[in-house]
Amino acid sequence: MEIRKSIKIIIAPLRSLKNFCFKVYFYYLGTYNPKKLAAILYKNNFKKILNLENPIDFNEKIIWLQFFSDTSMWPLLADKYRVREYVKSKGFEQYLNEIYAVYDTEKDIDINELPNSFVLKMNNGCGDRLIIKNKSEYTNEKIKKYFKKHKKWGIYSAEPHYLHIKPCIIAEKLLIDKNSNSDFLIDYRFFCFDGEPLYVRVDAEYGEIKLAFYDIEWNRLDVLPNHYSNHVYDRNDIKKPISFDIMTKMAKALTIGFPLLRVDFYEINGNPIFGEITCSPGGGGNHFNQEFLDQLGSLVKLPPKIK
Numbered sequence: 569m570e571i572r573k574s575i576k577i578i579i580a581p582l583r584s585l586k587n588f589c590f591k592v593y594f595y596y597l598g599t600y601n602p603k604k605l606a607a608i609l610y611k612n613n614f615k616k617i618l619n620l621e622n623p624i625d626f627n628e629k630i631i632w633l634q635f636f637s638d639t640s641m642w643p644l645l646a647d648k649y650r651v652r653e654y655v656k657s658k659g660f661e662q663y664l665n666e667i668y669a670v671y672d673t674e675k676d677i678d679i680n681e682l683p684n685s686f687v688l689k690m691n692n693g694c695g696d697r698l699i700i701k702n703k704s705e706y707t708n709e710k711i712k713k714y715f716k717k718h719k720k721w722g723i724y725s726a727e728p729h730y731l732h733i734k735p736c737i738i739a740e741k742l743l744i745d746k747n748s749n750s751d752f753l754i755d756y757r758f759f760c761f762d763g764e765p766l767y768v769r770v771d772a773e774y775g776e777i778k779l780a781f782y783d784i785e786w787n788r789l790d791v792l793p794n795h796y797s798n799h800v801y802d803r804n805d806i807k808k809p810i811s812f813d814i815m816t817k818m819a820k821a822l823t824i825g826f827p828l829l830r831v832d833f834y835e836i837n838g839n840p841i842f843g844e845i846t847c848s849p850g851g852g853g854n855h856f857n858q859e860f861l862d863q864l865g866s867l868v869k870l871p872p873k874i875k
Contacts, residue, residue: 598723606726626864642729674715692733763824
């Protein structure tokens, strides 16, 4: 037992050093050679070589679009703040959430200027948000410490368009749906192919995140591999949102001209609220059944290669 304990003591710092070296290497690749990093991540995820010469499935085509198509609009679309202007230009301003303040850095945040409840989130990240239901439970220092570590998304995920977004922090209205029994908002994520929303991923939380997939006719789909079964929403089917037709109309208008975009919505008291647009869903690391990955891939019509 003493020998095993000694070995563990010796190995632990070596593992930490190895992890640190990998982190530095991935940071370097994500900054200067994201295409290579994308290939490494893909192989780690799916145990096979990334095929960008003849991409077939959904993940391969997402990664291909990142590096070989016109992504000049992606930084605007993926920017949770600037995308509001794009949504307004399409005539959907009434479906945007209310914004209280926008901060250039975490140092500018002052919760004394905000209402009692609100949400703070990064404009250039994924999941970088704080839900504040009672600001008396927080201090400016606590919030600033949280956002200090959230600067650049996209380096480690090999999504270079995020690096062209100027970071800021948004303070917006905390959405509460009076028609729901849960504090967690259901997220309706529309997968759109050149203006055609065809599938909806529904994220709901009942103790933990649960997923469900539907086609545009709201038929339930079984698309997750068996080892992801614990993430499947396996209770009663989620009801089709009241504002589904409006969501679909918005998704169509916002995605025309783009081979692939995902548009997210919430529903508040029967009305849709725009969430965000994602240009590279899952960063090309979606764990769906291969049959579904191939089906989605067949719907992504690649434009002429320009890069």
